[in-house]
Amino acid sequence: MRIRPARLIGWLLGFLIGVVLAWLLSSCGGTAPPNEVRLPPLRPTVTPVPPTTPTPIPQAKVFDVPAVDWGDVSAFRAAMRPAFADDVLQFVDANRYYVVAELSIEGNVALIRGAERVRYTNHSQDTLDEIVFRLYPNFTALGGTMVVHSVELEGEPIQPILRARDTVLSVPLTQPLTPGQSAEMVLQFTTAAERGMNASYSMFGYHRDVISASEWHPLLSVYEEGAGWWEVRPPTNGDSLYHEDSLFETTITMPQEYVPIFSGSELETRDNGDGTKTVHYVSGPMRTSKLIAGKDYGVLSGQVEDIAVNIYYRPGGESAAEPALQFALDTVRVNNRSFGEYPYAELDVVETFVYTGMEHPGLVTASERWWERGNPLLETVIVHEIGHQWFYSLVGNDQVGHPWIDESLTVYTEYNYTLEVHGEKKAREWVQNYYDRYNAYRGRGGPDLPLNLSTSAYTDANYGVIIYVKGPLFYIELEKKLGRETFLKALQLYVARHRYGIAHSRDILEAFEEVSGQDLDAFFYEWVGWFDGLDPSVAEHAQTITQ
Numbered sequence: 001m002r003i004r005p006a007r008l009i010g011w012l013l014g015f016l017i018g019v020v021l022a023w024l025l026s027s028c029g030g031t032a033p034p035n036e037v038r039l040p041p042l043r044p045t046v047t048p049v050p051p052t053t054p055t056p057i058p059q060a061k062v063f064d065v066p067a068v069d070w071g072d073v074s075a076f077r078a079a080m081r082p083a084f085a086d087d088v089l090q091f092v093d094a095n096r097y098y099v100v101a102e103l104s105i106e107g108n109v110a111l112i113r114g115a116e117r118v119r120y121t122n123h124s125q126d127t128l129d130e131i132v133f134r135l136y137p138n139f140t141a142l143g144g145t146m147v148v149h150s151v152e153l154e155g156e157p158i159q160p161i162l163r164a165r166d167t168v169l170s171v172p173l174t175q176p177l178t179p180g181q182s183a184e185m186v187l188q189f190t191t192a193a194e195r196g197m198n199a200s201y202s203m204f205g206y207h208r209d210v211i212s213a214s215e216w217h218p219l220l221s222v223y224e225e226g227a228g229w230w231e232v233r234p235p236t237n238g239d240s241l242y243h244e245d246s247l248f249e250t251t252i253t254m255p256q257e258y259v260p261i262f263s264g265s266e267l268e269t270r271d272n273g274d275g276t277k278t279v280h281y282v283s284g285p286m287r288t289s290k291l292i293a294g295k296d297y298g299v300l301s302g303q304v305e306d307i308a309v310n311i312y313y314r315p316g317g318e319s320a321a322e323p324a325l326q327f328a329l330d331t332v333r334v335n336n337r338s339f340g341e342y343p344y345a346e347l348d349v350v351e352t353f354v355y356t357g358m359e360h361p362g363l364v365t366a367s368e369r370w371w372e373r374g375n376p377l378l379e380t381v382i383v384h385e386i387g388h389q390w391f392y393s394l395v396g397n398d399q400v401g402h403p404w405i406d407e408s409l410t411v412y413t414e415y416n417y418t419l420e421v422h423g424e425k426k427a428r429e430w431v432q433n434y435y436d437r438y439n440a441y442r443g444r445g446g447p448d449l450p451l452n453l454s455t456s457a458y459t460d461a462n463y464g465v466i467i468y469v470k471g472p473l474f475y476i477e478l479e480k481k482l483g484r485e486t487f488l489k490a491l492q493l494y495v496a497r498h499r500y501g502i503a504h505s506r507d508i509l510e511a512f513e514e515v516s517g518q519d520l521d522a523f524f525y526e527w528v529g530w531f532d533g534l535d536p537s538v539a540e541h542a543q544t545i546t547q
């Protein structure tokens with residue numbers, strides 16, 4: 001590839017900005033600037049790094065993956081609350097993974113070697129000639145390496161095609177896949193994270209004896225009629241994921257001294273007698289499966305209704321674990337009542353080297369920088385990331401194309417928690433604080449952009465303010481307009497209707513119009529901007545007023 005001078009200068013500039021940013025962050029130590037208190041956990045400006053081709057990693061061994069009875073989903077009931085165990089029956093035909101893997105530390109690299117047996121069902125009306133996977137560790141935002149050594153389709157070897165800087169792996173189909181048909185594949189893979197790796201938000205990597213592996217095995221992409229397979233390479237200023245709910249079953253072997261923490265529930269752990277153990281776990285219907293393994297994790301557990309909430313803390317983090325547990329229990333209790341029930345048996349909150357915090361299905365991380373008793377950002381980050389269990393995890397969406405759908409509602413959950421747990425005075429202050437922030441941004445000349453743009457349509461600074469500040473203010477104004485009871489009923493309808501599914505902007509409008517009986521097209525257009533499902537006359541009318 002020829003490097004264009006402009007791109008080279010861009011990289012160099014990015015690198016310099018990164019060095020300065022890193023210096024500023026490190027010079028802040030563990031204390032947050034006072035003016036950040038009560039603000040949402042905005043993400044840092046991310047240093048663009050030159051894309052690299054993954055380092056060739058030789059395959060150490062070929063893994064056997066047992067045959068799977070795809071019609072039997074009973075094992076996954078263990079990951080659900082008893083009242084929701086039957087929900088797994090809706091996923092008999094869903095995408096499903098059986099992963100066998102080994103985690104090892106070799107020098108300065110954490111390696112996960114393994115294989116997965118995957119069953120994909122074509123739920124579209126189109127006939128497909130390929131099945132597409134995403135190899136997330138190769139994304140700039142994750143900063144790791146994933147190599148797929150071989151692919152079998154229906155028991156026969158097949159040569160996959162890599163695209164989009166090795167973030168897309170296409171399996172060409174020998175027989176077209178008609179609507180309703182399924183295909184079974186086995187992929188042998190290795191995922192690597194170098195020690196000290198700190199890409200993007202530090203959500204993936206190996207640092208201080210902790211391996212934080214997001215999207216660590218090849219994951220099926222989403223096929224949409226009209227749009228085709230989702231192959232976007234997301235910018236690094238927002239979230240990267242777009243997935244349908246799937247069922248995950250995993251057995252992973254790791255050194256005995258590592259504590260495994262993952263999306264889902266453990267079925268059993270076996271001591272192999274050679275310094276390793278093998279953990280067998282299953283998920284409920286979830287979008288991805290997060291894995292963390294670390295030495296010296298302590299755990300403090302509590303219960304809200306019949307949901308087990310576990311706080312995993314690092315040495316020195318014991319005193320913050322108690323308030324962290326209280327924040328988590330209160331958040332789940334408030335959100336269950338406000339938006340609908342969390343259906344999974346377990347929720348983990350994990351202290352890691354993540355920059356602020358990160359949402360994963362059934363598991364959230366919170367930064368070690370804020371992991372201290374009395375630090376208000378610990379409460380904010382736990383409330384925020386748990387809020388994503390409803391808006392991202394339970395109700396999914398294209399986080400790159402329409403980040404407002406999950407992110408703005410999640411920040412609204414912080415307001416809702418503040419009102420329910422700390423009372424009206426604190427909630428009013430929260431709203432005032434957000435208006436002050438928005439007005440300050442506008443005062444600096446920041447543009448009043450619509451909410452419904454893709455992540456790449458915003459600059460880093462605009463993204464942070466429009467999605468994280470204007471977005472929740474939209475919901476607060478909508479709540480004022482409809483009344484709190486109607487507003488929450490509409491959100492409950494939205495969650496009930498799209499739980500385990502994928503929502504679009506029009507689905508939010510529909511739920512609020514249906515419950516309130518009001519025509520809200522003009523209100524939505526004013527704040528959110530144009531989206532498919534709005535009455536076109538609203539946009540035409542708005543244009544005549546502004547002309």
Ligand SMILES: [Zn+2]
Binds near residue numbers: 384388407410
């Ligand atoms: Zn968020």
